[in-house]
Amino acid sequence: MKEQQKNNWTIEDAERIYGVSRWGGGYFHIGDNGNVQVTPDPTNTEMRIDFKAVIDEIKQEGIQLPVVVRFHDVLRSQVEQLNRTFDQTITEAEYQGEYNGVYPVKVNQMREVVEEIVDAGKPFNYGLEAGSKAELIAVLAYNTNESSLTILNGYKDEEFMRLALLGTKLGRKMIVVVEKYSELLLLVKIAKELGVEPHVGVRSKMTVKGRGKWEGSGGDRAKFGLTITEIIKAARYLESEGLGHCLELLHFHIGSQLTDIRSVKEAISEGGRIYSELHKMGFTLQYVDVGGGLGIDYDGSKSTNDSSRNYTMAEYVADVVYGMKEVCDLEGVPHPTLVSESGRAITAHHSCVIMEIVGEIRSNSAEIDTAPADGEHIFVTNIRDLYLSIDHHPNLQELFNDASEYKERAVDAFKLRVLSLEELGKIETLYWQIMVELQQRFRSIEFVPEELQDLDYNLSSQYLCNFSVFQSAADTWAIDQLLPVVPLTRMDQEPTVNCSLVDITCDSDGKIDQFTIERGISDVLPVHKLNKGEPYPMGLFLTGAYQDVMGDMHNLFGRLNEVHIFSYDDDPQDFYIEEVVKGSSVNDVLGVMQYNTQGMATDVKRLIDKHVASGGMKPREGVRWTDFYESCLAGYTYMKTN
Known part of the structure; x- marks a missing residue:
C-alpha cells in the first residue's frame, strides 16, 4: 500500500501539503521536476528560475551555505505592482488626488534593497521614509528625485531637524511628521533660525485599532502621535507663527501586518474625517498618509490569523481610495494626495534563506539488544511482554498507559540503584518501539485519544539546519511569526518523515516548530528521508521584511553570505548572479x-x-x-x- 502511494504521488499533492503557490504571491511554485522555482515577473510565466540551478551555481562559485538569496526582479515587481494598483484604482474611482507612496527603510535598510526600490520607483515618484537620524542621513543621499516625498517619522532631536531642513534647502519635499507637540516647537525654532519654511505633518493617535500582533499601534496608549486636542493646538500654533500653510500632511498608522480589511476601512473613515475638519478650519493639507499595515499572507490561509490577511493588495488599495473619496465628497473638501508606507508588502517576497540539513536527531534512533537475559529485572520482562502483545492487545490506550508507567518506574528504579544502566537502556528501547507501533495503528483510526495525539510530534525527527534562528529568522523566536519553510528539491517524491527544524546554536530556543501545512498550522513538517551523500536544501521564505536586518550576534554567527539574482532571458538558466556579498568572518x-x-x-x-x-x-x-x-x-x- 505504501509503495502504491509513492507511485501515485504528484506535484499537486506536494502543493496541497506545502501550499507554495498559496503563500508565494505569484512568485514561487513547485516545478514539474519537483524543485521549487521562482517566477520573478508574474506577468511573464514562461521565465522560471529553478532553485536547484541557483544552488548549483552558488556552490560552483565557491560560496558557502547558508546564504541569503535576493531576487531583485521580485523587489522591482512589488514596487511596480503597488504603484500601478493605486494609479489604476484612482483612475477607475475618478479620484481627484494622486498617489505618492514611500518605502519605510526600517523594514530593510540594506543599501542594495534601497537602491533597487528607488530605481524601480522613479517612474512613479515613489519616495522614502526615515524614522531615525541614521536612516535620514541615508535617505538624504539616496532619495534624489525632487518629485518624490521624504517622510520623516520617529522621535527627533535638533540634529535631526537640521538635517531635514538641509534637505528642504536642497529642493526636496522633506515632510517632518510631528509625533509629540514639543517637536513642533523645536522645528519652528530651527526653521526660523535657518530661514527655511518647513513642510510639516502631524500624526494622529487613532481611536481605531488594527487587528493582529501590532494592534497596540493605535488607541490612547499608542507610543506615537498627537491627540485631537494636540493636533488642533499644533495647527493653531503654526498659524500664530505665520506658518499655517506649512501644515501639509495628516499621518496615521494603526499597525503592521493588518490581518482584517475592516480595520483599514475604519481607519480611512476616521482619518478622512480628521483631514476634512482640518481643511474646513482653514488648513489646506495636501497629503493624507495612511501609514503601513498592508499585510503578507505568510501561511497562505487568506484569513485573519496573525500570519495572514483576508484581503488582496487590490482590495486594500480600493478601500483606501474609495474610502477617502467617499468621506471627502460627503464633507465637500478636495481629495488629498494619498501616501502609504507599505514596507512589508514591498520587500518580504524578494529574499529567502537557503540552508542545508546537516544531520538528524531522533529520540528513538538508538536501539540495543532487548533479548531476555538471566536474572533480568521484572520491569524489563513486563515491558517486553507488553511489546510482544501489541498485535492482539484489546485496548491500545491501555497499552500506551502501561508502557508509559513502566518507563517512569524504571527511571525511578535506576535512581535507587535497583536497575542497571543496561536494563534501563532495554526498557527505553522497548518503550520507543511500542510508541512507533502505536503511532502506525492510530493513523488509521478516526478518533485518537487526547494523550496519544502528541505521538507524531514526540516521535518526529529534528533536522539539524546549518543556520541560526536568531540571525536569520528572529521573529519566529521573538514573536512566534510564521515564516514558510519547505524543501527546495524532491517535491516529486512523497515525504515520509515528520520533523521540526533546529539550528546550530547552543540554545534550545534555536528551533522552528510551527509550519503551514495543508491550510493549517502544524508542529511538524513533512520532509524526505536523508540520503547519504546527497544534499538536502531547505528554503526559508518571505524573510525580506525585518528578518534581513534584525538578526543578532547570538553565538557570534553573524551575517550570512548573500547572492543577488537577476533574471536574464538569454541565459540557459534564466538568471545570473549579479553580486556576492560576503557574510561575517570570525x-x-x-x-x-x-x-x-x-x-x-x-x-x-x-x-x-x-x-x-x-x-x-x-x-x-x-x-x-x-x-x-x-x-x-x-x-x-x-x-x-x-
Whole structure:
C-alpha cells in the first residue's frame, strides 16, 4: 500500500501539503521536476528560475551555505505592482488626488534593497521614509528625485531637524511628521533660525485599532502621535507663527501586518474625517498618509490569523481610495494626495534563506539488544511482554498507559540503584518501539485519544539546519511569526518523515516548530528521508521584511553570505548572479565584540612556538597549526558542508 502511494504521488499533492503557490504571491511554485522555482515577473510565466540551478551555481562559485538569496526582479515587481494598483484604482474611482507612496527603510535598510526600490520607483515618484537620524542621513543621499516625498517619522532631536531642513534647502519635499507637540516647537525654532519654511505633518493617535500582533499601534496608549486636542493646538500654533500653510500632511498608522480589511476601512473613515475638519478650519493639507499595515499572507490561509490577511493588495488599495473619496465628497473638501508606507508588502517576497540539513536527531534512533537475559529485572520482562502483545492487545490506550508507567518506574528504579544502566537502556528501547507501533495503528483510526495525539510530534525527527534562528529568522523566536519553510528539491517524491527544524546554536530556543501545512498550522513538517551523500536544501521564505536586518550576534554567527539574482532571458538558466556579498568572518564578529583578533593570533602562535621549543610539537606541525588558527579567524562562522 505504501509503495502504491509513492507511485501515485504528484506535484499537486506536494502543493496541497506545502501550499507554495498559496503563500508565494505569484512568485514561487513547485516545478514539474519537483524543485521549487521562482517566477520573478508574474506577468511573464514562461521565465522560471529553478532553485536547484541557483544552488548549483552558488556552490560552483565557491560560496558557502547558508546564504541569503535576493531576487531583485521580485523587489522591482512589488514596487511596480503597488504603484500601478493605486494609479489604476484612482483612475477607475475618478479620484481627484494622486498617489505618492514611500518605502519605510526600517523594514530593510540594506543599501542594495534601497537602491533597487528607488530605481524601480522613479517612474512613479515613489519616495522614502526615515524614522531615525541614521536612516535620514541615508535617505538624504539616496532619495534624489525632487518629485518624490521624504517622510520623516520617529522621535527627533535638533540634529535631526537640521538635517531635514538641509534637505528642504536642497529642493526636496522633506515632510517632518510631528509625533509629540514639543517637536513642533523645536522645528519652528530651527526653521526660523535657518530661514527655511518647513513642510510639516502631524500624526494622529487613532481611536481605531488594527487587528493582529501590532494592534497596540493605535488607541490612547499608542507610543506615537498627537491627540485631537494636540493636533488642533499644533495647527493653531503654526498659524500664530505665520506658518499655517506649512501644515501639509495628516499621518496615521494603526499597525503592521493588518490581518482584517475592516480595520483599514475604519481607519480611512476616521482619518478622512480628521483631514476634512482640518481643511474646513482653514488648513489646506495636501497629503493624507495612511501609514503601513498592508499585510503578507505568510501561511497562505487568506484569513485573519496573525500570519495572514483576508484581503488582496487590490482590495486594500480600493478601500483606501474609495474610502477617502467617499468621506471627502460627503464633507465637500478636495481629495488629498494619498501616501502609504507599505514596507512589508514591498520587500518580504524578494529574499529567502537557503540552508542545508546537516544531520538528524531522533529520540528513538538508538536501539540495543532487548533479548531476555538471566536474572533480568521484572520491569524489563513486563515491558517486553507488553511489546510482544501489541498485535492482539484489546485496548491500545491501555497499552500506551502501561508502557508509559513502566518507563517512569524504571527511571525511578535506576535512581535507587535497583536497575542497571543496561536494563534501563532495554526498557527505553522497548518503550520507543511500542510508541512507533502505536503511532502506525492510530493513523488509521478516526478518533485518537487526547494523550496519544502528541505521538507524531514526540516521535518526529529534528533536522539539524546549518543556520541560526536568531540571525536569520528572529521573529519566529521573538514573536512566534510564521515564516514558510519547505524543501527546495524532491517535491516529486512523497515525504515520509515528520520533523521540526533546529539550528546550530547552543540554545534550545534555536528551533522552528510551527509550519503551514495543508491550510493549517502544524508542529511538524513533512520532509524526505536523508540520503547519504546527497544534499538536502531547505528554503526559508518571505524573510525580506525585518528578518534581513534584525538578526543578532547570538553565538557570534553573524551575517550570512548573500547572492543577488537577476533574471536574464538569454541565459540557459534564466538568471545570473549579479553580486556576492560576503557574510561575517570570525574575525568580523569577534571584532564587533571588542576582541583584538590580531593579538589573539599572536598569543596562540606564541603558545605553539613554546611547545615547539620544548619538543612537544615538531616545527612543521607548529606552522600548520598556526596557519589553521589564522585561516579559521578569516573564515565563515557557519558550518562547512560539502
